[in-house]
Amino acid sequence: MIRINMFSQADSVQGQGVGSAYKELIRLLRTRLVDEFYVTINKYGRSDLTHYHTINPTYFANSFLPSRGRKIGYVHFLPETLEGSVKLPGPAKNIFYKYVIDFYKRMDQIVVVNPIFIDKLVKYGINEKKVKYIPNFVAKSEFYEQSQVQKNAFRNKLNIPLDKFVIVGDGQVQERKGVDDFVKLAEANPNIQFIWAGGFSFGKMTDGYAHFKKIIDNPPKNLKFTGIVPREELVSYLNIADLFLLPSFDELFPMSVLEAFSCNTPVLLRDLDLYQAIIDGYYMKGRNFEELNAQIKSVVSNPEKMKKYQKLSAEASQEYSEDHLAKIWYDFYMEQYEIGRKLGQIK
Known part of the structure; x- marks a missing residue:
């Protein structure tokens, strides 16, 4: 069974879409794909794949550990998409925006939720071959038409x-x-x-x-x-x-x-x-x-x-249903596992 560790604080702030997307993926993995993947959250033991959902500095630091296996980064925002959301002083903003891109560059593989961000990441110096588009999705068990x-x-x-x-x-x-x-x-x-x-x-x-x-x-x-x-x-x-x-x-x-x-x-x-x-x-x-x-x-x-x-x-x-995306995520994680094994990232 493939071990996937999720690093995330996406659900620590209420009322934002990043947390919703994260919860949907965890639910999918623990219900639809539970026999294929063993999923842990914010654990520091050995894993085959480590999926970073948020860009906390502690996560950036532990991405240098060899026990992390193959590192996957989820791009929920870019520096320009933060404009009009959070107000930061000029110097702090410049430092933070540079850190965002440095975090993404640390990853072995990037996942974007919108294909138009592939070209934007390339302009930041990230290899297009390292970027994969997988859309968000919603479970019908959570959002459905009521009577x-x-x-x-x-x-x-x-x-x-x-x-x-x-x-x-x-x-x-x-x-x-x-x-x-x-x-x-x-x-x-x-x-x-x-x-x-x-x-x-x-x-x-x-x-x-x-x-x-x-x-x-x-x-x-x-x-x-x-x-x-x-x-x-x-x-x-x-x-x-x-x-x-x-x-x-x-x-x-x-x-x-x-x-x-x-x-x-x-x-x-x-x-x-x-x-x-x-x-x-x-x-x-x-x-x-x-x-x-x-x-x-x-x-x-x-x-x-x-x-x-x-x-x-x-x-x-x-x-954009859970049924449709379950196969897409299964194929993606299996592909990343095989790449990681060939490159010696997974022991």
Whole structure:
């Protein structure tokens, strides 16, 4: 049995997609692939494959130990994708960004969740042959379409009328997520209930914290900020949504979109190049506030369009399902094991 050790603090910060992606992979390995792989977490004994999910300095240090076997790094972000998320002083930011790339260069193999990041890693000096694209995925056991009774019950719990059109967005409250446009769209559509399920995962270090704290403390009447929501409750928010809206300016492969797809909820996103490589055709899009607003109005007035994108969300959820990704991860880890043995990295 192949020994895989995961080094991760991805679930130490609530409300971020990195933690969700990590939990999904661990669940898959310990349920679907339990007979092939023996998985440990944050252990310092010998392993055949060591998969680094976060870039903690202690992990960087132990990557030099020969007992680590073949080293695999998961790229959930690049320096440029951190802009608008975490606010750091200039010198500290430069040092941290260099460290991020140095960590990735330490790896024997890199996994990216979006293929457009392959070229960007190459520009940082990483060999393209060392980079593998494996998309994120969502388990249907965690995110699924609930019954109408369940949907109605949750609406009643939130005091939302059953016939009220609801738009849900989720993620960290930060500039990069397009929260300002989300607020502006709520103001432009007072007859729609808007909900943002998420909060300040990094507290006052969040870029624009003071600005967004004022908005959260005094939001438009039809906009509710929930704060950080546990994943087991997030499924209920996605189910009461007539439309899922994520107006982010920059993403890798947002778990929140996959979770919405998995609940068969129609999706509206900002028109970003990075989405075209992974989910093009499954979602509605708009380049700016005006186009996003026009899409919202078209959906509200056109039930057939809603049905079309509900069907497309269901199709997308099959493409990025646990069943589909189980084989991809199995093949990947087996390949890495064989490479490691040939190179003498695995004893």
